[in-house]
Amino acid sequence: MATTPAASLPRNCTFSSTDWQALAPFWHPVAFSHDITTKKPYGTRLLDERLVIYRVTDGAIVIAQDLCLHRGAPLSLGRLERDCLICPYHGVQYDRQGQCVLIPAQPQASIPARLKLKTYPAVERYGLVWTRLVDNGPVPFPAMDEWSDPDYIQILPEAVDLNAAAGRQVEGFLDVSHFGFIHARSFGEQDNTEVPDYPIELTPHGFRADYVSSVSNYAHGMKHLAPPDFRWRRLFEAWLPFTAKLTVFFPNGQLHILNAASPLSARQTRVFVPICRNFDQEIPLQDTLDFNHQIFAEDKAIVEEQWPEDLPIKLADEVHIAGDKSSITYRNRLAALGLGQTYTA
16 A cells, blocks of 8 residues: 655644654554454554554545544445445445545545555564654564564553653563552562663664562462572663564463554554463463553553653653663663653653
8 A cells, every 4th residue: 555654743743743644654553454444443542643444345544534524424434345445424435545435425426546545664573553653764673573473472462551651661661660669569570670780772663671579470479399409580672763672481381472663643642562472371370361451550650740741851851770771771772763852751
């Protein structure tokens, strides 16, 4: 599908113009693949842009601006028929390229050239649908190769909605010094809060933080499953601006968690969390879903209360310690994208 670069900011945009332009070229998740069908259009937002998403009969996904150019009705309230998206207001029909193909009130009249939807590319990976609002050249796509590895089982929890900035949420996911406090009820160890030094490696898409400590990743009540003195390795990989992958090396395998934060607006975020592992495949998936829900609920409770709400890009605006190496690197890398010092997402 052809990509149409955004010519202007969305209506009532909560981002500054420069920040929106810096974020729009990157790939962001906007829906679960299983929610996009040939039965009904799906409406959502990305960077304040309203999107309508649907699937055509050959399996391809169509993403367009959720706006009928005739009288401004949201197309996500419409219906699908013969691979056409039909406006709920006057029945105007659009094909998969976004071109109007029928105006029921004047079926024989020529169709105005302007009656064409703005469309966006669609990529399905890791059980998610991804898009970008501006195509100004190739950008790295977050990698989770294990998702398609037959040795792994795939787990797709429900998305987590936060009234918080995407940058704050991602920084929290990358943080290694809050385990014994925010996650004290799930897996954190209140008597083991010291953060050992860890290396940071810059990458073309962001950075890697390779963190090794004695804090067990098993839930309370299950920590005896790890051998005595086992060292827990947690490898964090960041893809700018808002996706990060955590690989936890268990005694009997690897767990991979993709934290893909989608900025609906400057201070509203939807987090998609594909998970896969190559061990304990006989354990009911609901146990993993429940544990994941607990972890992200613990994070949500604090992230929604952080102030200032926006992630400070200017390092002098907050105080940092040695254990904040990943956070500092993340902020510096965001600044290198051209985001403003009073960054709003």
